[in-house]
């Protein structure tokens with residue numbers, strides 16, 4: 361069994377060096393560490409350059425509400441506010457909340473930031489457009505069903521160092537010793553859709569696992585697999601190959617039970633079967 365990392369209890373938290381961040385990263389790859397049911401999450405700050413890159417990857421700007429889960433000294437929230445976004449930090453340790461408030465004041469962004477002493481697993485996500493995480497894999501997994509159901513499709517999630525297992529990142533990169541992951545919360549695409557264009561129509565059965573989609577199009581008795589299917593937030597793209605002609609290409613935006621074309625095409629799709637549940 362692997363020893364637990366530094367405790368983050370309010371009275372016993374320790375400030376760890378960036379070397380410790382590497383230690384946390386390597387510990388996380390050891391199965392004994394991540395299989396503990398409720399591991400404590402230590403306080404280890406994200407290096408400033410990685411903070412900037414996380415916000416860049418999430419394309420944070422004015423109009424966003426950025427929530428950092430386990431916000432430490434407030435650096436991600438404050439950096440987001442400097443980009444014109446509103447920032448919210450949720451942190452269990454009251455000393456770190458006070459430090460964050462002082463740091464926000466020093467950075468002159470108090471009016472754009474708020475820090476709540478709260479358990480991240482109880483924090484609502486409904487109004488959040490960008491969620492930032494530097495917590496362990498098991499905490500990401502505990503948050504995952506709520507991310508998929510509470511956050512609006514197209515919202516962004518950025519994690520420093522830890523992934524979401526079966527939910528592959530839409531983008532990932534190394535930033536020095538840090539690993540960064542980005543996900544777009546996928547719209548509910550799975551289910552049965554009726555596509556109509558003038559007098560023509562076909563039915564599309566879509567199967568969805570997180571942002572991965574595959575499906576079959578039915579033109580009367582003709583059954584065709586779709587290909588190059590992609591879902592990024594609310595944006596869906598796929599092709600249907602019919603006979604020897606050019607493949608039919610569809611690029612649309614999903615809004616609840618409707619898909620409307622992006623660009624100048626003239627078609628419309630309506631959901632005719634129950635949406636498949638994607639939250640796990």
Ligand SMILES: C[S@@+](CC[C@H](N)C(=O)[O-])C[C@H]1O[C@@H](n2cnc3c(N)ncnc32)[C@H](O)[C@@H]1O
Pocket residue numbers: 368373400401402403404405406428429430431432433435436450451452453456478479480481493494495520
């Ligand atoms: C690895 S640090 C990340 C700090 C900051 N997000 C950053 O990237 O610099 C994780 C933080 O989560 C806090 N934390 C641990 N468990 C928590 C919980 N259940 N709810 C809220 N915060 C928690 C810890 O006190 C610590 O400050």
